[in-house]
Amino acid sequence: MSAPSPFAAPSLRGRIGHDARSGYYPVAHRYRLHLSLSCPHCLQIAVTHSLLGLEDTLPVTLLPALPDAGDDGYLALRPLYEATSHQHRPAAAPVLSDDWSGRIVSTDPAEILTDLARRFPGPDLHPCGAEAAIAAVRQLCELSINAPAQRAGRSDATPDERASALGVLLDGLATVERRLEAGPYLLGEDLTLADVELWVTLVRLDTVHRWHLDAAAVQGIAGHSRVWAYAGRLAGHPAFGRHLDLDGIARRHHTRCLGKEAAGAAIQIVDWAEHAQVRVATG
Structure with missing residues (x-):
């Protein structure tokens, strides 16, 4: 927290x-x-x-x-x-x-x-007609992943409150898992701002929120294999992995954090640094 x-x-x-x-x-x-x-x-x-x-x-x-x-x-x-x-x-x-x-x-x-x-010129990351879909992904990331992950890791939450928050989080990840069955990206065959939003949300879940979750919760989160394969694949993309400042994220989190470290901190879901290194080696 x-x-x-x-x-x-x-x-x-x-x-x-x-x-x-x-x-x-x-x-x-x-x-x-x-x-x-x-x-x-x-x-x-x-x-x-x-x-x-x-x-x-x-x-x-x-x-x-x-x-x-x-x-x-x-x-x-x-x-x-x-x-x-x-x-x-x-x-x-x-x-x-x-x-x-x-x-x-x-x-x-x-x-x-x-x-x-x-x-500005470039790939169409915010296509006309996709406004509602991109906004829906932004809401999903905040209300069904970020917010419940933080609630589930609160040291002052009751067991029932943590279980309820974890349920919302797992449901949110299940929704993403189903969406990724239809194509490589959230809205189809091309990258959009929806993918940027989700990827940063997944980075935050694994590098920040995970520190305050118990091992069973992290195992449940990691069970959404398609979601995390997608996260790792994007980390290998030159526009994504090159900006990962894992040390900076850790320092920012630990400087501002009020919660206690839990057992889930020891269970890394994605080896972000390894994916970025693969991108550098092959790019």
């Missing part, structure tokens, strides 16, 4: 290409992403950025796993926040900034992802 984020603040929500009055046009070499790969939202954005091939169009500034100014966030982001808002707020990632003005465009992860996929 993790403490509530000290960086919970209202998002800055400018959009690229949605409103001509904002002046945020989809122009190459104008915008910049500021990401910490230990953060699941930032990891999603980094993977999407690579899938779209935006390395030469929209640069990325990588931040450390942990903020260097405590609850005040990242020192490197402070000038952007101060230039954008008169309100004091923690300087947190992710940030999409405008190099022309030195201001923040957005700190909203879902909207940053959508604007990258819709407003």
